[in-house]
Amino acid sequence: MTGHAQKLEVSSLTVTGDGGRRLLCVDSLTIAAGSAVVVRGPSGAGKSTFLYALAGMIAPETGQIRWGETDIAPLPEPARAAFRRRNMGFVFQEHLVFEELSAPENAAIAALYSGRADRGRIRDRAAAELARLGLDGVGTRRSDTFSGGERQRIAVARALAGGPGIILADEPTASLDRDNADRLARDLVTLARTEGRTLIAVSHDPALHERADRLIDIVDGRLLEAADG
Ligand SMILES: Nc1ncnc2c1ncn2[C@@H]1O[C@H](COP(=O)(O)OP(=O)(O)O)[C@@H](O)[C@H]1O
Numbered sequence: 177m178t179g180h181a182q183k184l185e186v187s188s189l190t191v192t193g194d195g196g197r198r199l200l201c202v203d204s205l206t207i208a209a210g211s212a213v214v215v216r217g218p219s220g221a222g223k224s225t226f227l228y229a230l231a232g233m234i235a236p237e238t239g240q241i242r243w244g245e246t247d248i249a250p251l252p253e254p255a256r257a258a259f260r261r262r263n264m265g266f267v268f269q270e271h272l273v274f275e276e277l278s279a280p281e282n283a284a285i286a287a288l289y290s291g292r293a294d295r296g297r298i299r300d301r302a303a304a305e306l307a308r309l310g311l312d313g314v315g316t317r318r319s320d321t322f323s324g325g326e327r328q329r330i331a332v333a334r335a336l337a338g339g340p341g342i343i344l345a346d347e348p349t350a351s352l353d354r355d356n357a358d359r360l361a362r363d364l365v366t367l368a369r370t371e372g373r374t375l376i377a378v379s380h381d382p383a384l385h386e387r388a389d390r391l392i393d394i395v396d397g398r399l400l401e402a403a404d405g
């Protein structure tokens with residue numbers, strides 16, 4: 177992974193769902209490299225759709241999604257996936273860890289898709305992230321023996337293990353208890369600030385809101401706050 181934070185510039189973005197329904201419409205949005213942004217909004221407002229589009233996991237109908245020098249919007253799916261692997265860590269709302277794998281295996285899964293030179297580094301970083309999230313010393317237990325909150329932390333370690341310059345997280349603290357949620361909120365924002373990564377997290381969690389550089393609200397597929405970047 178390139179590992180440096182990237183500026184985001186979105187313009188004239190529209191995302192359309194099955195049946196032609198307009199799910200998202202963003203006229204213009206700029207997010208500074210290295211900032212921590214939290215996206216809020218009611219259920220069904222389009223928050224996950226927005227995050228998936230920024231990650232290149234869904235193709236927009238129109239518009240630009242420029243990360244640094246690269247507009248990912250017009251790229252075919254394999255090129256978007258390659259960009260994502262090089263530059264992004266994604267934490268899904270459902271943790272999506274592989275139940276039959278151990279915590280270290282899950283956290284280091286990106287090593288499977290990387291060149292030989294990166295594999296050891298990814299495994300080392302995966303172990304370090306697990307430790308930082310309080311999951312060191314768990315050995316080779318299958319991940320389905322962990323609690324929901326623990327699995328979410330494994331998912332976070334996995335997102336960070338590749339050293340991404342961009343971290344995208346969909347409700348990352350939703351399944352954690354208060355103490356763990358606070359700690360994860362702090363860790364994610366600290367990462368963005370001190371290690372120069374751009375963080376965009378969808379969250380209802382006040383612990384994330386109060387630490388964010390900027391809050392963006394989405395209602396009915398439209399961004400309400402999109403002032404300075
Ligand atoms: N592929 C799709 N086709 C049609 N509608 C979709 C599709 N994906 C999501 N939606 C709908 O778009 C709206 C926004 O979804 P989502 O982005 O998941 O909202 P949020 O994350 O804010 O709760 C919801 O009404 C959802 O049902």
Ligand SMILES: [Mg+2]
Nearest residue numbers: 223224269346
């Ligand atoms: Mg959602």
